[in-house]
Amino acid sequence: MRTEELYPPDRIAAARRAAAAAGLDALLLTPGSDLRYLTGYPAHASERLTCLVLPVQGEPTLIVPTLERPAAEASPAPATGVRIVDHADGSDPYPLVVAALGGPVAAVGLADRMWAEQVLALRAALPGAVQRLAGEVLRELRIRKSPAEVAALREAGAAIDAVHQRMGEWLRPGRTEAEVAVDIAAAITEAGHVSVDFVIVAAGPNGASPHHGTSDRPIGPGEPVVVDIGGTMPSGYCSDCTRTYVTGGAPPPAEFVDYYAVLHAAQRAAVAAVRPGTTAGAVDAAARQVITDAGYGPAFLHRTGHGIGLDGHEEPYVVAGNARPLAAGMTFSVEPGIYLAGRHGARIEDIVVCTPDGVERLNTTPTEFTAL
CATH class of the missing domain: 3.90.230.10 (Creatinase/methionine aminopeptidase superfamily)
Incomplete structure (x- = not known):
């Protein structure tokens, strides 16, 4: 089967609509099945931040470590319409998340199985944002298979x-x-x-x-x-x-x-x-x-x-x-x-x-x- 059939670009738009309907301003998805569902990228979970920043309005951005950018670019992710931004070892990637959001946010949905250290870092980077589970909205998209x-x-x-x-x-x-x-x-x-x-x-x-x-x-x-x-x-x-x-x-x-x-x-x-x-x-x-x-x-x-x-x-x-x-x-x-x-x-x-x-x-x- 073709990649675009299994990971179609319209999932990004559907996730945005679902997030907005749930009262979220953005989804923040680290490596796991939700990230792969939306982008097709089988990202590797590590201490280096990989995060899909999906605001309900604005450009979706996939933030990846510099050394993993080639893998992200070779994945189906670019065909889904996401912009790829990388961060070098030793740099702080969380300001990139804030910039990708494009403005203040009141509530964000985090990947259900995001590492605690990343949850806390995002809490510090976005002190005014309520954190909820992205699964609240994504499970309804994922539960019925195409x-x-x-x-x-x-x-x-x-x-x-x-x-x-x-x-x-x-x-x-x-x-x-x-x-x-x-x-x-x-x-x-x-x-x-x-x-x-x-x-x-x-x-x-x-x-x-x-x-x-x-x-x-x-x-x-x-x-x-x-x-x-x-x-x-x-x-x-x-x-x-x-x-x-x-x-x-x-x-x-x-x-x-x-x-x-x-x-x-x-x-x-x-x-x-x-x-x-x-x-x-x-x-x-x-x-x-x-x-x-x-x-x-x-x-x-x-x-x-x-x-x-x-x-x-x-x-x-x-x-x-x-x-x-x-x-x-x-x-x-x-x-x-x-x-x-x-x-x-x-x-x-x-x-x-x-x-x-x-x-x-x-x-x-x-x-x-x-x-x-």
Whole structure:
């Protein structure tokens, strides 16, 4: 896909309108997904200030360290209409921010994950300005993906699916979780990702911890193994997919077979519930009801899903009580799990997109547990 389709110039204008409607005079965005969303620039976060200064009126300015100016100029940022200004090592960049604003400001929106030292420096440089979160306005722009963004997420889904399809090469009894994770990480890169964001390989009792990670524990025959993996594609958009495997040709525990069937039904019910107008909380309830009715309610320890895009976790969150209606273009995970402490666990995760008339799964590998 073309860069201008994925990072179109009209996002700058849309962000300005949204900021003005929220009562902000400007957005100040340091490296992170919001900056990349508006400019396409995958800026490196460091002690040297990089900041997009986006006043609701006036020229947008991208302030960068001098040594990083070539990277900024080579990025999609110039095509979005931003002016690039650089600062040399040893100089104070914050007067450049003040100058780029073009006049006094009463309220500014700061990047949600701006470093504290930069927040405080901007407070000193703009003592009369109230500081708010830029996410208050940008999340509403980012929550519904464009066709180009959905295509990027579909590409990411296919890339991570290709890694899951190779799992039989690495998951074998006697190998440690950590050894398997090294192989998986290499395959994530081979599949087209530019970075490996996480690799969870959780066998046997470790599978009962949703964010276990890896360990030096060897995988045993017949043990359930939860594999949750994801990375970032050259587009900037992320992948995330979980499957549960059984290794070594030995039969899995009987109770695992029983609750995996429940989990499989719950995940399918939640995916089927996705359509415009349904609330995010209702999708969570669709999965949770199946699991609760089967007696495993307390073993479902987390929300059903999270949005995904330029961040691995973003709006909308598929969690009980979230009354946000779904709309076409919203993309998020559907990942119920059942975790029996000290024994084993299972999770099934697909990324889906809400379509005008229903749902599309962006991960297409089978969701039944796979015996390797």
